[in-house]
Each structure stands twice: as structure tokens, then as C-alpha cells.
Amino acid sequence: MSSTGVVYDQRHELHKCLWDETFPENPERLFAVCDRLKNRGLFERTTSIECKPATEEQILLCHPSSLLEKLKECRNAPDAEALENACKQFEEIYLTQDSFDCALLAVGGAIEAARAVATGKCRNAFAIIRPPGHHSYEANPNGFCIFNNIAIAAKQMVKEFDLKRVLIVDVDIHAPQGTLRSIADSEQILLISIHNYMGGAIWPFMKETNYDYDGNTINVPLNAPGLSDAEYLAAFQHFIIPIAVEYNPQLILVSAGFDAGLGDPLGGQKVTPPCFGHLTRMLMDVAEGKVCLILEGGYFKASFVESAEMSLRALLGDPLPLLHIHQRLCPTFIESLRCCISHQAKRWKCCATISDLLQQQQTASDSEIASRSLSIFVGQPIFEHFERIIRDHRCSTRNWFPVRPREKEEALTKEIEAISANYKLESEPETPLISLEALLFSQETHQKALIEMMKNIVDHYSRFEQLKNSHILTLLSGDKSKTG
Ligand code: Q9C
Ligand code: ZN
Numbered sequence: 001m002s003s004t005g006v007v008y009d010q011r012h013e014l015h016k017c018l019w020d021e022t023f024p025e026n027p028e029r030l031f032a033v034c035d036r037l038k039n040r041g042l043f044e045r046t047t048s049i050e051c052k053p054a055t056e057e058q059i060l061l062c063h064p065s066s067l068l069e070k071l072k073e074c075r076n077a078p079d080a081e082a083l084e085n086a087c088k089q090f091e092e093i094y095l096t097q098d099s100f101d102c103a104l105l106a107v108g109g110a111i112e113a114a115r116a117v118a119t120g121k122c123r124n125a126f127a128i129i130r131p132p133g134h135h136s137y138e139a140n141p142n143g144f145c146i147f148n149n150i151a152i153a154a155k156q157m158v159k160e161f162d163l164k165r166v167l168i169v170d171v172d173i174h175a176p177q178g179t180l181r182s183i184a185d186s187e188q189i190l191l192i193s194i195h196n197y198m199g200g201a202i203w204p205f206m207k208e209t210n211y212d213y214d215g216n217t218i219n220v221p222l223n224a225p226g227l228s229d230a231e232y233l234a235a236f237q238h239f240i241i242p243i244a245v246e247y248n249p250q251l252i253l254v255s256a257g258f259d260a261g262l263g264d265p266l267g268g269q270k271v272t273p274p275c276f277g278h279l280t281r282m283l284m285d286v287a288e289g290k291v292c293l294i295l296e297g298g299y300f301k302a303s304f305v306e307s308a309e310m311s312l313r314a315l316l317g318d319p320l321p322l323l324h325i326h327q328r329l330c331p332t333f334i335e336s337l338r339c340c341i342s343h344q345a346k347r348w349k350c351c352a353t354i355s356d357l358l359q360q361q362q363t364a365s366d367s368e369i370a371s372r373s374l375s376i377f378v379g380q381p382i383f384e385h386f387e388r389i390i391r392d393h394r395c396s397t398r399n400w401f402p403v404r405p406r407e408k409e410e411a412l413t414k415e416i417e418a419i420s421a422n423y424k425l426e427s428e429p430e431t432p433l434i435s436l437e438a439l440l441f442s443q444e445t446h447q448k449a450l451i452e453m454m455k456n457i458v459d460h461y462s463r464f465e466q467l468k469n470s471h472i473l474t475l476l477s478g479d480k481s482k483t484g
Helices: 010-014 030-037 067-076 082-088 099-118 148-160 177-182 229-249 274-285 299-318 329-342 349-366 380-390 406-421 443-461 471-477
Strands: 004-008 046-048 126-127 166-170 189-196 217-222 252-258 290-294
Touching: 004 030, 004 299, 010 030, 010 099, 030 126, 030 166, 030 177, 030 299, 046 099, 046 148, 046 380, 067 082, 067 099, 067 380, 082 166, 099 148, 099 252, 099 290, 148 166, 148 177, 148 189, 148 252, 148 290, 177 189, 189 229, 217 229, 217 329, 229 274, 229 329, 229 349, 229 380, 252 274, 274 290, 274 406, 299 406, 329 349
Parallel strands: 004 046, 004 126, 126 290, 166 189, 166 252, 189 217, 252 290
Antiparallel strands: none
16 A cells, blocks of 8 residues: 655755745645654655656746746845845845755655655655745745746646646645736636635735636635634535535645644734644545545644644544534634635535535525625725835845744643644544524625624724725724824
């Protein structure tokens, strides 16, 4: 029986921020995951997959040669200052003299892992690589991502094995605008992503990451913080997995970011580590288990290390801790999922069935307003603001992220430890089922959802000093003094 493959390469540590040690995407992330997997005796149960640098031809599947030339220059940069200045043309990217080669290795690692699964050499695999990739597209490295590892790997697999259906599932909390754009021209690839959206008031401020995007990307936009296992299970059980089954992929690549995890400083959501294991296991029921995880984000060590362990345990077929679901689903989330299901009903039978049910309910509740799906996007002014900064080469990666106070870190670490201290390993591997009833439409949910979403939009919008007096904010917050 073939085993679980793992890509891990020490050389990834050469990519680091030379001018800001507190930058969240750092080499420590990989050491920490690797240490944990070793300490728990998991590494020795896997097959090591060798990490080879990608070829330039492979990079060109998603990026122009002009980008390769530009990035290659960093090999010869005289010092850190020169590198820091060069980085100001990219959004949230740092580079060292070795970054270009590390980025080639990351793409290569994703390809090698995907190939091992596609050929059946490994049953499934986990590529533990960095820099991450899912934000990068064309000539735009951004959001800590240099090349789009997963999109290149998907295209390479299609090309190499003449695959007709490759599914990418993205669970990183940030919307994968890079993957979305990189695969838009590939009929053989489908992307499904669940990510923060907040009415468009959150990075990358793009409307195409909302539920009503049409193309080979399916989005599950989240418009509230603090979501947890119940919401993620519901999204998987009632939307993502049914579509995956209907699509019937030959291979699944997962953008495995753990920044939706509890305590993540960038994510704002609260998915527990075992839940990541359960999500992985659900995907293993599709594509005959041909699942390849490719690491993306995750910035709170106590959390992502545990999440990575649980994901690998799922791949290995180990028992997973039982999930304890007690809270009710967040109304804003229910509303998002309702919009997703209705929107996808025209293309997916599984959604049409639920959508019919929802429609009957809505007709019965005889409220015209309640039945309307709103598509909100308030991100344009913020998007343009950042576009100007990039155009003028003013992007800084120095002191960009506020460091959390130690007490806060410690309290969150304790919270994770309390969860892991209470693990009950399943004798029968089962994931709790979120009842469809909890998701069904009600006018009250709909109204609560919209009010809550507006609050979140205002909250996110207010973080931008420059936009404090903007029209949208004035309107949303109902500031009478300004609307006159
Ligand atoms: N001021 C990954 O997780 N930063 N990348 C948003 C805007 C974007 C994260 C803050 C963070 C990108 C792979
Ligand atoms: Zn992320």
C-alpha cells in the first residue's frame, strides 16, 4: 500500500525578511511544523518526496518572463537596503538574495507532491513549503507570495497527465485572487475557496471574491469574524463537498492555509486544529482520496502547528479528536451560504435541490425583501488607494504588522492547549453533521445577518485612516452630521 508523501526542504529558510524580524511569514513557521511532526513520530511514517526547483518553463505556465528577470536581479543585490527598496514595487513582499531560488523550490515542491499523488506513487501528500503562493498572479507577486505554487502545480498536472478535472480547494482565510486569476483560462481546473470578504472591505478588496462571481472559481465569502468549526463544517457538508462530488475531480490540490485558525493574528476566525483534520478527511472521500495539501498561510504558532499535525493525521488515516459543536451558526454565515447555494443552483444539481427548498420556503414566508440576495462590494476606494501605493513603489514591509502583547499570545496559547488537553479520539471516525435545518432560510436570520454585516464593514473600513471621511463610511455608520 502506498503511503503519505511529505515535501520538506531546509533551504526554504533562506527566504526571510532582513529588515523586520516580526514579519509574520517567517522561516520559523516551517521549523515549527517540522519539529512538531518529528516529535510526534509522524515524519517517520511518511515517504519523503524530494524537493526540486521548478523550471522556468513551469513558472511561465502562470507568470510572464519579465517577472522572472525582475526577481532574478535580487540574486545580485549589493545589500539589504537595496533589496528593501526593490520590494517597494510589490505589495507585501520581502526578498533576499536567495528568495528567487527559494520561490522556485516552493513551486517545485508543490509540483513534486502533486505528481506523487497523480501517479499513485503516494496515496496522498503534504507539501510543507514557503513562500506561500495563492495570492500571486501574472507579474504581481503579493501578500507574501512570489509565484503561485498551487496554480502552477495544477496546470503542470493537467499538461503532464492530460487531466480533465483538477479541483483546488482553498481554506486559507485570505481570498486567493492570485489562483482565481491564474486559472481563469483553464477549463480543466475548478477552484473553490472559503475566505474573509466582509462586504469587500477586506484585502484584497476585489469583487470577484464574492459569492456571485461567475467563472471557474466558486467563492464562499465570510462576512463576520469569530466563525468556528460549526460554520466550516456546514460550508463543507452542504456546499463544498457536494459540489466536489458532482465535479468528480481526478485530483484535489488544497491551498492549506491555517490562518482561519483560532488565535491567528491575521485571520480573525476561530477554527480549531482538529477541525482542519476533519476538513481534510472529508476531501479524502472525493477523487479516490487523491488529495495533496500545499501549505499557504498560518501565523499563530500554537495554532498552526497543531492544525498541520491534525491535517497530516487525517492523510495518514489516524483517528481524529471528536469535534464538540455547541454554538449556533452565525446568521451572517447562514446568509452567505444561502447566497452561495442560490447562485450556484444554475450550474450544480446539488445546489439546485437545496435552492428549490429555500425558494419554496421563501414563497411561503411571502416576503419579497427577505428573498433578495444582496451583493455588496465597498472595496473599490480602498483598492484604488493601495493601487496608487504600488504604482508609486511605496509599499513598505517594515513594521507593517502590530506585534501582539505577550499576555495576549499566552492566553491564546492556553486556549489551544485546553482544547488539545480535552481530545477524545474517535473509535469510529465520524464528523458531526451540521443539520440542514440550522441553515434554512428565515426572515429573522436574513435581517440579523445584514445588520451584523454592516457593522463588520464599518469596522474594517474604519481601519483606513485615509478613508475616514469617505462617503460609504458616512452612509453606513449613519453619521447624520456628515450626510446633512
Ligand atoms: N493591510 C497569506 O496568508 N495583508 N498571505 C493584508 C493589508 C495580506 C497573507 C493587510 C496578508 C496576506 C499567504
Ligand atoms: Zn492567508
